[in-house]
Amino acid sequence: MADIFDKCKGDGGYFGAFRHMGENELTRPIMEPLAGKRMMHNGEEHIMWSVNNYIGLANNDEIRKAAADAVEEFSTCNPMGSRMMSGNTPYHLALEKRLAEFSQKEAAFLFNFGYMAVLGIVSSLAGMGDTVVVDKLAHASILDAAGMAKAAGATLRYFKHNDAKDLDKVLESVNKTNPDGGVLVLTEGVYGMTGDLADLRGICEVKDKWGARLFIDDAHGLGVMGEKGRGAADYFGVQDKIDIYFGTFAKAFASIGGFCACDKDVRDWIMFNARTQVFAKSLPMVYVQSLDKTLDLVMEREDLRDKMWENSKKLQDGLRNEGFAIGPGDSPICSVFCPVGTEAADKVGGVGASMVAYLRERKIFVTAVVYPVIPPGLCMFRMIPTAAHTDAEVNETIEAFKSMSKDLNLTLPCTADDQAKIDKLFRCNPTKA
Numbered sequence: 001m002a003d004i005f006d007k008c009k010g011d012g013g014y015f016g017a018f019r020h021m022g023e024n025e026l027t028r029p030i031m032e033p034l035a036g037k038r039m040m041h042n043g044e045e046h047i048m049w050s051v052n053n054y055i056g057l058a059n060n061d062e063i064r065k066a067a068a069d070a071v072e073e074f075s076t077c078n079p080m081g082s083r084m085m086s087g088n089t090p091y092h093l094a095l096e097k098r099l100a101e102f103s104q105k106e107a108a109f110l111f112n113f114g115y116m117a118v119l120g121i122v123s124s125l126a127g128m129g130d131t132v133v134v135d136k137l138a139h140a141s142i143l144d145a146a147g148m149a150k151a152a153g154a155t156l157r158y159f160k161h162n163d164a165k166d167l168d169k170v171l172e173s174v175n176k177t178n179p180d181g182g183v184l185v186l187t188e189g190v191y192g193m194t195g196d197l198a199d200l201r202g203i204c205e206v207k208d209k210w211g212a213r214l215f216i217d218d219a220h221g222l223g224v225m226g227e228k229g230r231g232a233a234d235y236f237g238v239q240d241k242i243d244i245y246f247g248t249f250a251k252a253f254a255s256i257g258g259f260c261a262c263d264k265d266v267r268d269w270i271m272f273n274a275r276t277q278v279f280a281k282s283l284p285m286v287y288v289q290s291l292d293k294t295l296d297l298v299m300e301r302e303d304l305r306d307k308m309w310e311n312s313k314k315l316q317d318g319l320r321n322e323g324f325a326i327g328p329g330d331s332p333i334c335s336v337f338c339p340v341g342t343e344a345a346d347k348v349g350g351v352g353a354s355m356v357a358y359l360r361e362r363k364i365f366v367t368a369v370v371y372p373v374i375p376p377g378l379c380m381f382r383m384i385p386t387a388a389h390t391d392a393e394v395n396e397t398i399e400a401f402k403s404m405s406k407d408l409n410l411t412l413p414c415t416a417d418d419q420a421k422i423d424k425l426f427r428c429n430p431t432k433a
């Protein structure tokens with residue numbers, strides 16, 4: 001018999017080469033926990049571009065106070081049971097009611113983690129005889145949820161990234177081969193890794209044409225896009241067409257947990273069948289109480305969203321002017337592509353790694369993203385401008401990129417080959433709202 005642990009000794013598996021490098025390198029850098037526009041790494045303060053603190057609510061005083069009051073009253077452990085048993089409180093129900101109203105849906109349901117929410121929602125709905133149709137570049141939680149549905153007997157199909165025309169073809173073929181099965185389309189509102197916006201108008205039109213249902217994971221749109229931060233579907237004016245809206249509190253809400261919002265009968269089904277929450281302890285009061293405050297701020301503080309957009313535009317324009325290839329820039333996420341030329345960009349030791357090291361030496365903190373998170377052959381910095389960053393921090397960062405292009409002899413603008421790969425990644429650029 002082989003030893004099942006043998007694989008752990010090499011550098012195989014997911015992120016194998018990075019795992020082999022150990023802690024505090026390109027992956028798993030060791031950080032002090034206080035998140036914000038500046039963070040401590042290796043004992044030194046860095047300008048931070050890798051935290052999803054979109055509207056700068058991390059460490060907000062009002063939220064801190066709400067959390068401290070909740071801990072004073074309810075400690076950190078309560079409630080102690082699952083929602084089904086002893087963990088269902090009036091506070092959880094009240095927050096769900098507010099989230100439903102905020103999302104303009106009949107009902108909402110809380111989850112302890114966004115990842116678990118996606119798994120729970122999808123696996124509760126899609127099983128034997130059904131089909132899940134997934135955007136090829138969707139977040140890992142969606143791909144894993146689709147995998148669970150497949151294990152339960154559902155058929156798994158993919159459509160090309162953000163391509164409503166391709167979705168149409170896939171749904172046509174599903175309708176032909178399995179006319180009696182239900183279909184759930186899974187996609188993101190703002191693609192968290194690449195920062196492009198989903199073509200939600202096109203996707204909604206197509207799913208309605210075939211009678212499929214649509215789940216959107218709006219982890220990066222919630223609090224960021226749309227009126228009062230209602231998200232990407234609100235931004236495109238199609239919130240009423242989204243069958244299940246999902247958002248995590250881990251990004252703009254600067255907390256933990258997530259929720260889905262949908263019709264009441266669907267919410268009730270999820271509430272009783274999403275095993276990742278049914279069999280888990282209820283969201284602790286410290287989060288429920290502080291999230292109530294956070295929701296107020298998300299809805300009220302349009303000024304923070306304005307500042308986030310201003311910073312994002314400044315950073316994106318500045319880097320573009322220096323010749324860097326960046327993503328479409330429709331969301332605040334600024335995806336900067338490494339000019340890789342013929343070099344293997346996605347390998348440890350590639351130009352992306354040199355760029356990360358160069359910037360970290362200058363106390364600018366960026367994170368490189370490579371395959372399997374994005375398609376092979378590309379290396380990208382996923383930069384998150386937030387409402388908290390100052391003009392000076394944006395300018396200092398652009399200056400550091402400028403000197404980097406000279407000191408590292410970067411090929412700028414990138415080669416036609418790189419540009420073709422990038423264009424292919426963003427094959428569909430939806431009409432702006």
Ligand SMILES: Cc1ncc(COP(=O)(O)O)c(C=O)c1O
Pocket residue numbers: 113114115116118139141188192217219220248249250256257258
């Ligand atoms: C698109 C997307 N979906 C889901 C999740 C999971 O959310 P959480 O961190 O709340 O588990 C994330 C977080 O990385 C995400 O980016």
